[in-house]
Amino acid sequence: MQTASTAPLSRAIPLWLIVLCALVFHGPLLMMQVPANSFDANFHMSMALHYARHWFDPWNEKAFAGFSQTTYPPLTHHTAGRIMAHLWKGFVRRSGW
16 A cells, blocks of 8 residues: 555646746746856857748758758757747848838
């Protein structure tokens, strides 16, 4: 018989609680732009920028005389690129560029 201290969770943790904990922990770090100062942040930001401009093209011609961006898992770069593309379109619309 299991006691309360050794019993596994009887129900799943709600998704909203997981997202809230992630925002509470990562939100201040993102607002302070701490990840932008990591050792390979510029490389990953350039990959995201490439996907923001060329969504379906995995060949990046801007660095190293061209390289395939499929060496990294592309989901995070696609997601960041899509967010940047939407933010940029909104900025251009509001500023009149």
